[in-house]
Amino acid sequence: xxxxxxxxIFATWRKALDSQMETxxxxxxxxxxxxxxxxxxxxxxxxxxxxxxxxxxxxxxxxEQYLKSLNLPSRNDLAxxxxxxxxxxxxxxxxxxxxxxxVAQLQAIQSSVEAIHAxxxxxxxxxxxxxxxxxxxxxxxEARLAQQAEAQExxxxxxxxxxxRPERPRGRPRAQR
Numbered sequence: 001x002x003x004x005x006x007x008x009i010f011a012t013w014r015k016a017l018d019s020q021m022e023t024x025x026x027x028x029x030x031x032x033x034x035x036x037x038x039x040x041x042x043x044x045x046x047x048x049x050x051x052x053x054x055x056x057x058x059x060x061x062x063x064e065q066y067l068k069s070l071n072l073p074s075r076n077d078l079a080x081x082x083x084x085x086x087x088x089x090x091x092x093x094x095x096x097x098x099x100x101x102x103v104a105q106l107q108a109i110q111s112s113v114e115a116i117h118a119x120x121x122x123x124x125x126x127x128x129x130x131x132x133x134x135x136x137x138x139x140x141x142e143a144r145l146a147q148q149a150e151a152q153e154x155x156x157x158x159x160x161x162x163x164x165r166p167e168r169p170r171g172r173p174r175a176q177r
Contacts, residue, residue, distance in 0.1 A: 031037050064074040073081070 060075075064076070067074045
């Protein structure tokens with residue numbers, strides 16, 4: 001065989017192959033364009049999907065029983081656990097926020113209590129100072145009264161010191177009693 005006859009064989013073969021491909025393409029295009037083909041394809045897809053769904057459900061049931069027999073969690077168990085963990089995390093976050101709010105409120109209360117203590121301390125110091133002033137004024141009045149009594153009687157009056165005298169009830173002044 002010569003080279004020209006080999007080239008002719010391949011060219012002939014190629015033409016025959018191209019012709020067959022073209023014929024099959026036309027036939028497939030005509031077949032796929034018909035209503036009957038669309039209906040048949042639809043039935044095939046419905047059968048596949050319904051069978052596939054049933055098989056998948058059955059497989060999942062068998063797998064769940066298998067995992068249960070091995071004492072391993074199934075996908076549903078893990079999904080339920082993940083949901084519960086998510087809920088717990090949400091609660092923890094909520095409690096954390098509440099904790100921060102409570103701490104802030106306690107700090108505000110502590111500041112208020114400290115301010116009240118400071119105010120009470122200042123009030124107590126002012127009351128003590130006023131009480132000392134009143135005691136000093138009373139002592140001065142008693143001394144003056146004693147001097148006046150001495151001057152009227154011509155003899156010295158004996159008055160006990162303020163620390164030995166009984167305390168008077170506090171509250172309303174004597175004039176109002």
